[in-house]
Every structure is written in structure tokens, then in C-alpha cells.
Amino acid sequence: MSGDQRTRRDRAAMGRRSVLKGSAAAAVLAGTAVALPNVAVPSAGAVPRAGGRRRDVAIFGGGMAGLSAAHELVERGFAVTVYEPAYLGGKARSHDVPGTARGGRLALPGEHGFRFFPGCYQHVPDTMERIPVGGSNVADRHLISVESAVIAFDEAGYAPTTAPASIMGLVEHAPDIVTLDNLRNALMTGLKFVVDVPVTELAYFVSRELVLATSCTERRVGQWEKQSWMQFVKAKGKSRAYQRYLVGALTRALVAAKPDSASARTIGQIGLALATSATGLLPQYDSGLVHGGVDRILNRPTNHAWIDPWVAHLRARGVTFVMGEGLADLSISRGRIDAARLTSGTTVDADWYVAAMPIDRLKPLLTPALLAADESLAGIRDLRDDWMVGIQYFLSRRSDLPPGHIAALGTPWALTGLFQARPWDVDFGRTYGDGRVKDCLSIDISEWEKPGILYGKPAKRCTKQEIAREVWAQMSRAMNAGGAATLRSEEIVTWSLDPGITFSPKTTGATTTSGASNATPLMVNTAGSYENRPHAYTALPNLFIGGDHVRSNIDLATMEGANESGRRVTNAIIAAADSPAPAAPVFPLWELPMLEPLKQIDRDRYRSGLPHILDI
Numbered sequence: 001m002s003g004d005q006r007t008r009r010d011r012a013a014m015g016r017r018s019v020l021k022g023s024a025a026a027a028v029l030a031g032t033a034v035a036l037p038n039v040a041v042p043s044a045g046a047v048p049r050a051g052g053r054r055r056d057v058a059i060f061g062g063g064m065a066g067l068s069a070a071h072e073l074v075e076r077g078f079a080v081t082v083y084e085p086a087y088l089g090g091k092a093r094s095h096d097v098p099g100t101a102r103g104g105r106l107a108l109p110g111e112h113g114f115r116f117f118p119g120c121y122q123h124v125p126d127t128m129e130r131i132p133v134g135g136s137n138v139a140d141r142h143l144i145s146v147e148s149a150v151i152a153f154d155e156a157g158y159a160p161t162t163a164p165a166s167i168m169g170l171v172e173h174a175p176d177i178v179t180l181d182n183l184r185n186a187l188m189t190g191l192k193f194v195v196d197v198p199v200t201e202l203a204y205f206v207s208r209e210l211v212l213a214t215s216c217t218e219r220r221v222g223q224w225e226k227q228s229w230m231q232f233v234k235a236k237g238k239s240r241a242y243q244r245y246l247v248g249a250l251t252r253a254l255v256a257a258k259p260d261s262a263s264a265r266t267i268g269q270i271g272l273a274l275a276t277s278a279t280g281l282l283p284q285y286d287s288g289l290v291h292g293g294v295d296r297i298l299n300r301p302t303n304h305a306w307i308d309p310w311v312a313h314l315r316a317r318g319v320t321f322v323m324g325e326g327l328a329d330l331s332i333s334r335g336r337i338d339a340a341r342l343t344s345g346t347t348v349d350a351d352w353y354v355a356a357m358p359i360d361r362l363k364p365l366l367t368p369a370l371l372a373a374d375e376s377l378a379g380i381r382d383l384r385d386d387w388m389v390g391i392q393y394f395l396s397r398r399s400d401l402p403p404g405h406i407a408a409l410g411t412p413w414a415l416t417g418l419f420q421a422r423p424w425d426v427d428f429g430r431t432y433g434d435g436r437v438k439d440c441l442s443i444d445i446s447e448w449e450k451p452g453i454l455y456g457k458p459a460k461r462c463t464k465q466e467i468a469r470e471v472w473a474q475m476s477r478a479m480n481a482g483g484a485a486t487l488r489s490e491e492i493v494t495w496s497l498d499p500g501i502t503f504s505p506k507t508t509g510a511t512t513t514s515g516a517s518n519a520t521p522l523m524v525n526t527a528g529s530y531e532n533r534p535h536a537y538t539a540l541p542n543l544f545i546g547g548d549h550v551r552s553n554i555d556l557a558t559m560e561g562a563n564e565s566g567r568r569v570t571n572a573i574i575a576a577a578d579s580p581a582p583a584a585p586v587f588p589l590w591e592l593p594m595l596e597p598l599k600q601i602d603r604d605r606y607r608s609g610l611p612h613i614l615d616i
Contacts, residue, residue, distance in 0.1 A: 031282040031590035034269075037221060039535070039551045039568070055079055057573065058340060058350035060327035063090020064559050065546030066356035067310060068127060068566025073573065074317045076581035081350070082319060083342065085326030089307040090358075091520050092559050097392075097496045102434035109301040109432060110496040112520060113390030114418045114442040115559070116405065117143065117296040119277035119287025120270075122587040123554075123563040133309045142305035145292035146423060148173055148404035152478035153245070154411045157192045159185035159482035162402060166292035169402075176402035185482045196241035205246050208233045209275075211614045212268035214595055216603035219612065221530065224265040228527045229257070232264030249409035252446050253416055255556060257524060258386070266525040270556050273589050284590045295405060299424050327355065330543070332369050337543050352573050356546035356566070359383050359523050374539035379532030383549055385521035387448040387460075389498045391471055394437040395491045398428070408478040413459055414446035415475050436493050443471055448516075453477070460516050464503055467516075468495050523549045523557040530555075536568035541576055544569045553588045 055078045059066045062084030070080045087093050092115060096107035117124060128139035147169025152160035162182050164170035170177060194202075212232075215224065224232060235247045251259040255270055280288020287293030298305040315321065325346070330353065331339040340348040355362055363381055371378050403423035408415040421428050421439040429435050445467075448459040452470040459467055476487040500519040534545045548557040550565035567584035574581050602612055 033588035061356035064562035072570035120273035252414035537572035
């Protein structure tokens with residue numbers, strides 16, 4: 001299939017999805033909406049200050065939640081100012097590697113971590129469709145399907161295998177996938193996996209996901225939310241491979257969560273959403289195993305393709321951006337916010353205030369006065385964050401692998417990666433750097449607390465150089481296990497670790513070690529944490545909260561969750577302002593309608609105090 005044909009197909013699918021999302025009939029016929037409880041927006045009656053006609057909104061934080069709220073609010077006639085202390089785009093941003101541009105080329109593209117957009121994402125693509133770029137929009141021009149994946153195992157006897165992500169992906173990349181070497185690797189890996197994970201355990205793992213799929217929402221929140229994923233799939237006593245690969249590595253690769261602490265409801269539900277979107281049976285999800293879209297990426301650095309055009313569009317619509325300023329304190333009077341103080345000491349006076357910042361920056365704002373005004377916000381203090389950060393290796397040789405993600409299952413630091421030149425369809429040598437770089441291997445590091453294979457230290461205790469060597473060694477061991485030298489150290493031209501990671505010496509007794517700090521941690525959905533997560537609205541009628549920690553339907557710390565929270569903030573402000581503006585669309589997760597009778601049976605059993613009928 002040619003690039004033009006693929007673009008026309010994708011645009012047609014995008015249009016079809018937009019129509020279907022607006023159709024209630026399609027929802028009834030094609031899918032069952034699954035929305036979490038207590039995430040609806042109340043019909044508030046609060047209005048701006050007495051006698052005022054202003055509609056000023058101050059948003060503190062220019063990450064995904066802040067930009068999404070700004071986008072929806074400015075479209076509905078509100079005057080929006082965004083205050084951002086560092087970088088617009090937050091954890092989704094990309095950045096130029098300093099000092100690498102030569103001869104009229106762009107700087108080498110660095111990033112917090114490579115971004116991907118599963119088929120079950122609905123809010124982010126919808127926003128992208130409304131950002132103009134070059135006579136088109138961001139979704140049509142820059143959001144592309146990844147049509148294959150490399151599965152590698154960090155254990156002897158396994159070999160990395162390339163698998164198609166769709167039938168069209170198999171057709172288009174058959175010469176790269178249907179090779180003797182790849183078929184041999186697939187056979188070798190498949191046979192060893194079946195030996196290492198008994199068939200009975202494979203069947204049991206599938207049955208646990210079926211339990212989740214047929215559980216009613218009440219049981220998911222009331223029972224499975226309180227268990228870790230490891231407990232839910234009953235990993236204790238199972239084979240090492242069951243625990244390491246099915247439960248551990250698969251969870252880390254798909255959702256970057258720790259199975260021993262992550263909520264079983266969150267992991268099971270997002271796993272179900274990923275699987276459901278891959279079937280192609282629900283038109284609400286613009287994806288399927290035939291045409292692809294199950295796994296999507298941007299075809300350029302995130303800022304070039306998305307964030308920069310987005311900010312330009314918001315500026316053109318009237319949004320004001322104030323850079324280098326963060327929120328230091330909120331002043332409360334008579335049960336409402338009467339002013340906000342910035343880190344510079346400047347006071348901000350607005351009608352409505354939005355704290356759209358990560359939890360590590362939100363927690364210091366939880367003063368006794370604020371908690372006295374809204375006791376429910378105290379739960380934010382118990383939310384946990386973790387690290388997931390990227391490193392890029394710039395290589396002198398273009399990868400000959402078909403375009404797709406790499407899941408290095410079982411690597412101590414839970415690595416996933418992506419070669420960028422082929423899916424971006426770009427000549428790196430002509431476009432970036434000094435001409436020597438032909439490809440970029442972008443790798444996400446999801447585990448920072450387990451020892452590595454070179455230095456025996458967790459990433460948090462390594463130096464910057466040790467992290468670079470360790471990640472390369474782990475990925476090489478997994479990727480080169482089939483005998484081919486897929487990764488070669490001599491081909492590294494340079495590398496770049498996310499600048500959000502900083503290093504300083506730490507002294508313990510007579511020993512001095514390196515200590516890493518992370519300016520951009522992300523919230524993790526631990527078992528039982530749902531009740532601690534805030535709503536987008538608060539008891540203070542003019543204070544709202546955005547971020548991937550806000551209660552949402554996607555219910556995972558992601559760009560999608562942050563975008564959804566920005567829409568929920570918008571709808572809460574619309575209600576507070578008694579505005580006639582239309583609500584920002586908030587999409588539920590969708591599940592196969594054939595499961596609904598089984599969920600109803602489980603609902604009756606749950607209300608009667610009985611276990612799930614398949615919970616054995």
C-alpha cells in the first residue's frame with residue numbers, strides 16, 4: 001500500500017470515527033460504554049465574583065492537561081492564561097539535543113520518552129484533529145500506524161521475533177517479516193515459551209482477564225481495585241516464566257506499571273481496552289487487526305509534529321502563555337480562591353483557577369486552609385509517583401528492521417524501544433545533526449530500582465554514563481540473542497538522556513555514590529488509590545484540578561488521561577459559570593456488547609455478596 005493510499009484510508013477512518021462518536025445509535029448497536037463511577041461533573045450553580053462579567057481562567061501548568069483545558073475553554077469563549085514554569089507540553093514534549101545542529105540541519109531530536117497512541121485512545125486524537133497544520137491537521141498529517149513489533153526476551157534460548165501489528169502491516173512489510181531467520185526465531189521462541197509457561201498457566205492467565213471482562217463496574221471498583229495485578233492473576237506459586245513474562249514483563253511493556261503494586265482493575269481494564277480496540281469490532285475505536293491503528297506514533301519529533309502547532313493555534317485563538325512562572329500559593333477567603341501567588345511573587349486575579357500540574361508539585365499546595373475547605377483533597381498526599389524516562393542513541397547505520405516498537409521483555413530495567421528513521425520516513429543524515437547520524441533508537445526506561453547487569457546497581461544510583469552503558473547492554477543482550485548483531489556499540493555516534501534527570505553525589509558513611517533526581521515523575525495507579533484521586537472540580541466553587549491523577553474513564557497515568565481531565569475541568573467551569581456553551585466531549589471506554597448480560601449476572605451476584613462465577 002502506498003503512502004498516499006494509507007493517508008486516504010486513515011483520513012476516511014478518522015472521519016468515520018468522528019461521525020460515530022457523535023451517534024448515540026452507534027453506541028448502542030456497536031459497543032457498551034464503560035465509565036467509572038463518581039467522575040461526572042456536577043451541575044454547579046456558582047458564578048463569577050459579584051457584578052463581574054469577566055470570564056478569566058488562570059491555568060497553572062502547560063502540560064497535557066493544561067493545554068487541553070485551554071483548548072476547550074478558549075473555543076467556548078473564555079479568556080485563558082496559562083502559567084508554565086519550565087516547558088510547554090510537559091512529559092509529552094520533545095527537545096533539541098544542545099549543540100548538535102550543523103550545516104543547516106536540525107538539532108538531533110531528544111525526548112522525555114517516545115510517545116505512542118494505542119487504538120483505545122480517543123481524546124488525544126480528537127484534539128489533534130482540531131489543530132491545523134499545513135492545510136490539514138495534526139492527526140491526518142502526523143499520526144501514523146506502526147505496523148509491526150519486535151518481541152525480545154532477556155533469557156537464553158529465546159530469539160527476537162518480528163510480528164505484524166495488522167494484516168496490512170504484514171502485506172506491506174512481508175519481505176522483512178516472512179524471512180527464514182525471523183520464522184526460525186519465532187519457532188524457537190514460541191516452543192521455548194510453551195515449555196517455560198505450562199499450557200494450564202496460559203489458560204489460567206486468559207481466564208483471569210475473562211473474569212475482569214465480565215465483572216460489573218461495581219465489582220471492579222469495590223473488589224479488583226483493592227488488589228494488585230499480581231494478586232489478581234494469582235502469580236504466587238506459578239512458574240518463573242508466568243511471573244516474569246506474562247505477569248511482570250507484559251505489564252511493564254504495555255502500561256509501564258509494576259504488577260506487584262498496580263491496581264488490578266486499572267491494569268486489567270486497560271488491557272481489555274487494548275485488546276478490544278485491536279479486534280476492529282467497535283467503530284468507536286479507529287483500529288483493528290486488518291487496517292491497523294492498534295499502535296500509532298507521530299512521524300516527527302513530538303514538538304515539531306504536535307506541541308508547537310498546538311501552542312501556535314492556541315495563541316492564535318487568544319490564549320496567553322506566561323513562561324517561567326509557577327504557582328506558589330492559593331489564597332482562600334470565604335470558601336473560595338480570591339487570588340493566586342506565583343513563584344515570582346506576582347499575584348494573579350481570575351474568575352476561575354485550574355491547578356493542572358503533576359502531583360509532586362500539587363502536594364505542596366495542600367495547605368491546612370485548602371484542606372479545611374475541601375477535605376477530599378487530603379487523599380492526594382497518599383498518591384504515589386514513579387519514574388519512566390527515555391534515552392536516545394543516535395546511530396551511524398539505519399536499522400533494517402521493519403518499523404515497529406521493541407518490547408525487551410524481562411530486561412532488568414523494563415526497556416521498550418523504537419527505531420525512528422523508518423516509521424518517520426526521514427533521511428536522518430540530511431535532516432538532523434552533523435550528517436553522521438542515520439537512525440535513532442529511542443528507549444524508555446520503566447524500572448529504576450532494580451540492579452542492572454553491568455554495575456549491579458539500580459538506575460537511580462548510577463551515573464549518567466553508567467545509565468547509558470547499562471541500557472545499551474541490556475537492550476543488546478535481548479536484541480542480539482538470535483545471533484544477528486542488531487545492535488553494535490561501534491555504531492553509536494552519541495546519545496542523550498532526558499535532561500529532567502539530574503545527578504549529584506550522595507554520601508553514606510564513608511561511601512560516596514551518584515544519586516539521580518527526576519524533575520518529571522508520573523503518578524502510578526497503585527491498588528486502592530482510586531479513592532484518593534481528586535475530581536476535576538473541588539468544594540471551592542472556583543478551583544479545579546487537571547492532570548493524569550484526576551479521576552477519569554481511561555484511568556491510567558497517560559496523555560489520554562491528562563487530556564480527558566482537561567475536558568472535565570472545562571465542563572466543570574462551564575457548569576460553575578452557568579454558561580450556555582456546549583460541553584467538551586468526554587469519551588468512555590468501550591467494551592463488546594455481548595459481555596453485558598454476563599456483567600449483569602455478576603452485578604446481581606456482587607450485590608448479593610457472592611464472588612464472580614469464574615473466580616476460582
